[in-house]
Amino acid sequence: MYAILFDIDGTLLQSGGAGCAAFVETFRAVFQLNEFPEGICFAGRSDRAIAQEIMQRSKIEPSPANWQRFFEDYCGRLEKSLKVCEGTVLPGVVELLDALEEDSHTAVGLLTGNTHFGAQAKTGVYGLAGRFAFGGYGDQRTDRNAIAVDARLAAEEYVAAASSNGLLCGAMVIGDTPADVRCGRAIDAFVVAVATGGSSREELADCQPDLLLEDLTDTGDLLAEVSAAQRRCSQLVSQS
Numbered sequence: 628m629y630a631i632l633f634d635i636d637g638t639l640l641q642s643g644g645a646g647c648a649a650f651v652e653t654f655r656a657v658f659q660l661n662e663f664p665e666g667i668c669f670a671g672r673s674d675r676a677i678a679q680e681i682m683q684r685s686k687i688e689p690s691p692a693n694w695q696r697f698f699e700d701y702c703g704r705l706e707k708s709l710k711v712c713e714g715t716v717l718p719g720v721v722e723l724l725d726a727l728e729e730d731s732h733t734a735v736g737l738l739t740g741n742t743h744f745g746a747q748a749k750t751g752v753y754g755l756a757g758r759f760a761f762g763g764y765g766d767q768r769t770d771r772n773a774i775a776v777d778a779r780l781a782a783e784e785y786v787a788a789a790s791s792n793g794l795l796c797g798a799m800v801i802g803d804t805p806a807d808v809r810c811g812r813a814i815d816a817f818v819v820a821v822a823t824g825g826s827s828r829e830e831l832a833d834c835q836p837d838l839l840l841e842d843l844t845d846t847g848d849l850l851a852e853v854s855a856a857q858r859r860c861s862q863l864v865s866q867s
């Protein structure tokens with residue numbers, strides 16, 4: 628089987644700033660932080676890394692206990708924030724997921740800096756619940772490349788249980804930031820960059836993804852690569 632690993636924010640959907648708003652509100656409520664540090668970059672990073680940077684810049688100890696305090700409050704605030712912020716599923720996403728779902732040789736999962744809870748909440752609100760069988764998340768990781776390794780391992784475990792030969796032949800990573808491209812490289816994946824998030828087409832081109840798309844409406848080349856990867860996969864299996 629071949630694994631397709633999707634980033635969430637800026638790739639599958641835009642949450643209308645719900646995550647950022649929930650971060651600001653949580654820090655205000657739990658840590659009495661009234662002046663949220665300026666210029667915090669949310670794109671392409673793990674929630675834990677973002678929280679850690681905010682803590683460091685605000686003289687809050689970035690300890691596991693403080694992460695836990697943050698996380699417990701953040702979950703409820705994110706759910707509320709997702710209901711009031713106006714976001715959208717990005718163009719072509721549902722059609723691509725439908726096409727991949729019909730393909731029994733493909734395993735579809737998440738590779739996201741969101742926490743597991745945040746990933747479920749965001750995909751759930753936007754009607755994408757149940758579309759992803761496994762994932763790598765940002766709960767315990769500050770390094771996106773480590774999340775990619777988690778996602779790849781989760782894909783291997785899923786495929787071992789779900790497919791007849793139990794073999795994962797390769798992976799594709801689809802994301803909207805240079806960090807997605809780099810983490811895809813870290814696990815030897817075929818990397819698709821899509822310019823529907825915070826990064827421009829030029830910024831993404833500089834990272835040299837294997838495929839660069841304006842959005843996910845025209846996925847002919849992407850699906851052709853999935854088919855080619857599956858052919859390589861069946862050759863490998865038949866030779867073994």
Ligand SMILES: [Mg+2]
Nearest residue numbers: 634636637803
């Ligand atoms: Mg993203």
